[in-house]
Amino acid sequence: MVAPAALPPLSLYIHIPWCLKKCPYCDFNSHEKRGELPEAEYVDALVADIEASLPRVWGRPIHTIFIGGGTPSLFAAGSIDRLLAAVRTRLPVDPDAEITMEANPGTFEAARFAGYRDAGVNRLSIGVQSFDDAKLAALGRVHGADEARRALEMALRAFPTVNVDLMYALPEQTPDEAIADVREAIASGAPHVSAYHLTLEPDTHFFRFPPRLPQEDAAADMQESIEALLAEAGFGHYETSAFARPGHRARHNVNYWSFGDYLGIGAGAHGKLSFRDRITREVRERKPASYLRAALEGNALAESGDVDERELPFEFMLNALRLVEGFPVALFTRRTGLPLAAVEPQLAQAEDRGLIARDIDRIRPTERGRRFLNDLLERFLPGEGEARAPRVINIVSKGTGRP
C-alpha cells in the first residue's frame, strides 16, 4: 500500500459544461447551450458538491482554483461571485490563491471581465486560438479575430495575468501563418501564451471528417519557430505547450504536472486526492442534467477508487516529464510513496537512449525526450519491460487547466 510522505498541495477545479456551439475538434465535456442555462441551479449543485466532498479534504488549504469548461464566461459575474464566495466559506482558500477562469473572446463575454475580477478571479485564460478569420472559421469558432483583439485588450486592463490560448498546425495553415499568430500574441502584451498542436481526437467531428492538416515536418517546423520566437521575446518555456514571462507561470497547472492533488467539481470533473495510506481518483457524473440531479441529492460521484500502486510511476511521469525543467529527484517518492529504485531500470534505459538527463538533484526530459514524449512515457507503463508491445498514449489534459 502506498503512503505519500506528506500530502501534496491541493487545487480546486470547477467545471462549467456548456458552450454556445460545439467546436469540431473538441473532445472536452462541453455541451451546446440550448435555451436558458440553469445557472443558479448549477451553482447550487457545485456548492452541494463541495459540501459532500469536505470530509475528503478536511482542513487542507486550497492553493489555486481553476474555473474551466466548456465556456465559464457564459455565466454572469454575479454567479461566479456567488460560487467563489461559497468556496471561500467552506474551504480554507489561501489569501494569495491563483484564481483562473477561462473565457471566450466574444464581445458579450468581454463586457463581463471587470465583474469577474471583482468576484476574485485574478487570472484570465482566453481561448483566442488564432488571429486569422479564415482559420477561426475553419475551426468552427464563434468569434472573429477583431473580437479576440478587443477582448484581449479588455482582459489585460482588468487582470494582473492573462493567458492567450493559441493552436497551430491548423487546417491548411502555413508556418508563416502560425508565426503571425504568435507574433500577435506577443505584441498584445499578454504575459502567458499556451500554444497547442491541433490533434484529431476520437469522438470529434474532425476525427470523422478530417480536414487537410499540415504535414508532420511542417508542424514540427512551426513548433520550433514558435518556441524560438517566444524565447526571443523573453518567455520561459516551462511545459510542453506553456510559455510565461517571469512570475506568470500557471501555478494551477504546475500543481497537476508536479503530481499535486486536486478536487474536481462539476459535470464530468476528475479529481485526484492523496491520503496517508492511498491515492484515489474520482469522476463526477458527466451529463449536466445527471450531474445536477446527483449533486443536489448529495452524491455527484460517478466513479472513485484507489490508484493501483503499479500505475503510480506512469501517472507521475505522465505529468512530471511534461515540465521542461523536469522534477526534483525526491519528488517522486514524496508524491507516490515509492522508492526511486522502483523505476531505476526504466530511468537508466531512457537515459541511455538520450530521452532524459539526470544529476543528483533533478531528472528532466532532454529535447529528444520532449519530442518523443510518448516513447519516453510508455517505458513507465505497468508491465513494460516484461513484454513490450507498442502502446498509444493519449496525452490528455493538454495543459488547459482541465484535469
Ligand code: SF4
Ligand atoms: S473548444 Fe472550448 S469553446 Fe469549443 S466546444 Fe470545446 S470547450 Fe467549448
